[in-house]
Amino acid sequence: MPQSQELQDLVVQVRRDIVRMVHQVNSGHPGGSLGCTEFFVALFNEVMELKDEFDMDGKNEDIFFLSNGHISPVYYSILARRGYFPVRELNTFRKINSRLQGHPATHEGLPGIRIASGSLGQGMSVAIGAALAKKLNKDPHLVFSLHGDGELQEGQNWEAIMFAAAKKVDNLIATVDRNGQQIDGATEEVLPMGDVAAKFLAFGWDVLHLEDGNDLSQVIAALQEAKTRTGKGKPVCIMMHTEMGNGVDFMMHTHAWHGKAPNDEQLEKALQQNPETLGDY
Amino acid sequence: MKKYTDQGSKDTRSGFGAGMTELGRTNPRVVALCADLVASLKIQPFIDEHPERFFQVGIAEANMMGIAAGLTIGGFIPYTSTFANFSTGRVYDQIRQSIAYSDKNVKICASHAGITLGEDGATHQILEDLGLMKMLPGMTVINPCDFNQTKAATLAIAEHYGPVYLRFGRPVVPNFTPADQKFEIGKALHLQEGSDVTIVATGHLVWQALLAAENLENQGVSVEVINIHTIKPLDEEALIRSVRKTGCVVSAEEHNFLGGLGESIARTLATHHPAPQEFVATKDTFGESGTPEQLMEKYGLNNKAIEEAVLKVLKRKV
The missing domain is CATH 3.40.50.920 (Rossmann fold)
Incomplete structure (x- = not known):
């Protein structure tokens, strides 16, 4: 299924935004951001039903929660480029007096953000609460969430995973970014998690596999498929396999760029691999 | 000199339960969550009257706090209920990030606070909760003195936007404040x-x-x-x-x-x-x-x- 040039252009531009943002302040998390670029582009531009204006309650629209808040660069870029706030504001990322905090925050009223995240493992519970609110409000829209795989080492996730299945929270689509990396190394070295999909299944979820989370067509297809599986008594999990650092060759196949910014030379190289498409901020 | 008399001793947690029963009938946005301590928190009447507005989360307080934060997105006013120890120290980071820093309208209702929980001993007697909660920016911290005041506080915090820690207890103590006394947050x-x-x-x-x-x-x-x-x-x-x-x-x-x-x-x-x-x-x-x-x-x-x-x-x- 070929995707429009427009979405492909957006993917490339978001990658540029990510590396430029973290380079500018010499901090931030490019690896996971790049790995999830296709997911964000698909979700916010093809999959979710969104109102034009942001409001905190998000009634009568789909809503999204980012649990692994450190990949804020991709989140901010997507929100800005979808019109939630001016693209030039990306220039303030991680700087003083900015709404674009190192990790997402509601504190300064940045449109698009409904919960602070950064301390890991809390987003699934919040997404469940919002999904329950939608049911109480008889709002047929969905709640989406994204979680790192390393993040699943936090115990609160498993409280939430147990609850969501037990209470049939079937208007929730939780995606796990299975990039196999965390700060100290490969997840299989730091704390092997076994078969994560099997664990979700055992807890009573419906699980989809997304083999290449960096293939835009596959991502859109998986998210659309997940939507068809909602409302059937089970929460839905997408096990999304991605490559951390995708789209910048020297950031791929390593955990080294989890939370490290490129230097001037590296930035130049990264930008050469991703030529400007929609205009830099 | 005004003298106060005990109108009949009761536990403050029952004041919370009575407040929840009233809120259930008067405020459709109020929802309740509990981590396996319904009888201790005295909220069975609320549950009986509004089963769809109650969430039993099991013994999983961290998840309860996150779900409560999420329920505010959509306009609800969640009241979480468990013992004070499990409402604060156990879930401090969940409250800090998902509720306080995110400015969510969650009411953290904490029974069995302090040493008067009694025989269960120190694992359950928290004497640090006021400090933990008052240090969180934006958190309102309330510790009413008797049944009537706890009930009044339970009602009043629904009208106040923002995270609140409401602390009460297990023992039967004199009930001496007027039943019709309005609860004004922040007023001595x-x-x-x-x-x-x-x-x-x-x-x-x-x-x-x-x-x-x-x-x-x-x-x-x-x-x-x-x-x-x-x-x-x-x-x-x-x-x-x-x-x-x-x-x-x-x-x-x-x-x-x-x-x-x-x-x-x-x-x-x-x-x-x-x-x-x-x-x-x-x-x-x-x-x-x-x-x-x-x-x-x-x-x-x-x-x-x-x-x-x-x-x-x-x-x-x-």
Whole structure:
């Protein structure tokens, strides 16, 4: 299924935004951001039903929660480029007096953000609460969430995973970014998690596999498929396999760029691999 | 001199339960969550009348706090309910990030606070919760003194936007505040006027302060008694005005003297009107098993302890 040039252009531009943002302040998390670029582009531009204006309650629209808040660069870029706030504001990322905090925050009223995240493992519970609110409000829209795989080492996730299945929270689509990396190394070295999909299944979820989370067509297809599986008594999990650092060759196949910014030379190289498409901020 | 009488002793947690029953009927946006302690929190009537607005999360307090934060997105006012220990220390980071920093309209309702939980012992007796909660920016911290005031506070916090920590307890204590008294968040209540010393008490210690004041009056000491039900924001104006008059203060709380009401009072007075202060509180210690009365006696939290503190602070007045 070929995707429009427009979405492909957006993917490339978001990658540029990510590396430029973290380079500018010499901090931030490019690896996971790049790995999830296709997911964000698909979700916010093809999959979710969104109102034009942001409001905190998000009634009568789909809503999204980012649990692994450190990949804020991709989140901010997507929100800005979808019109939630001016693209030039990306220039303030991680700087003083900015709404674009190192990790997402509601504190300064940045449109698009409904919960602070950064301390890991809390987003699934919040997404469940919002999904329950939608049911109480008889709002047929969905709640989406994204979680790192390393993040699943936090115990609160498993409280939430147990609850969501037990209470049939079937208007929730939780995606796990299975990039196999965390700060100290490969997840299989730091704390092997076994078969994560099997664990979700055992807890009573419906699980989809997304083999290449960096293939835009596959991502859109998986998210659309997940939507068809909602409302059937089970929460839905997408096990999304991605490559951390995708789209910048020297950031791929390593955990080294989890939370490290490129230097001037590296930035130049990264930008050469991703030529400007929609205009830099 | 206004005298207070016990209208019939009850537990403050039942005041919470009664408040929830009323809220269930009057405010459709109020939802309740509980982590496997429904009977202890007295919310069965709410559940019976509004099963769709109740969420039993099981023994998973961290998840409960996150779900509560999520429920506010969509316009609901979630009341979480479990013991104080499991409402605070166990879930501090969840409250900090998902509720306080995110400015979510969650009401954290905490029963079995303090040492008067009794026989269960120190694993369940939290004496640090007021400090933990008052340090969170934006968090309102309330510790009512009896059944009526707990019920009134339960109703009042629904009308206030923002995260609230509401602390109450297990033991049966005198119910002496008027049933129709409106609860104003952040407003100290003068229970008794006096000129020699100010006793500022919160929670279960308010009644003990009144008992101590009565005894002291008989010894010729003129005692002012203030009920601080809201630890944060603290009614600094009422406090300063009183201490300007009396020149000394005794703080009384069922909490560690590190981080509690007493320290908030000391900070306020040090800034605006320095005055001698004595602390009736636990002294950086864990509790233990025993009856509430035995524990209040052993840990210096009853009317006798307040009386001694008053006599001590009076000697320090310049």
